[in-house]
Amino acid sequence: MIVDTETVTGGISVAELARCTGWEARPEGLCRGPVCVPLPPEARPAPDTVDLTAVADRLGMALVPDPEAEVWALGPESGGQALTSATAPDLTLPDVEGNPFELASLHGRKVLLIAWASW
Numbered sequence: 001m002i003v004d005t006e007t008v009t010g011g012i013s014v015a016e017l018a019r020c021t022g023w024e025a026r027p028e029g030l031c032r033g034p035v036c037v038p039l040p041p042e043a044r045p046a047p048d049t050v051d052l053t054a055v056a057d058r059l060g061m062a063l064v065p066d067p068e069a070e071v072w073a074l075g076p077e078s079g080g081q082a083l084t085s086a087t088a089p090d091l092t093l094p095d096v097e098g099n100p101f102e103l104a105s106l107h108g109r110k111v112l113l114i115a116w117a118s119w
Helices: 005-010 014-021 052-059
Strands: 002-004 024-026 029-032 035-037 061-066 071-077 092-094 100-102
Touching: 014 024, 029 052, 052 061, 052 071
Parallel strands: none
Antiparallel strands: 002 071, 024 029, 029 035, 061 071, 092 100
């Protein structure tokens, strides 16, 4: 997506952002399908605009200026910023006594997983 410098500094319309990237501005943040990424309140300078630098930061997108042409390029998201789900995969590991423990046995509870490796 290529935009002019004025758009980067003043904000891009939510309609244009959705048209170019597929990310929609909703009350819960930027969403594409079931994936939503929260936006800080200051990233919405007006109800119908979003700050493009905040979008790039939250979605892990490159925002690269071309000062001579006075345009900016917003690249595709690099991933790692948004989870498609908060559901852990089915996993069975030995407990401290060597007995098999199924993560699914904790279904419906909040779980903190801590991993450690010696290498």
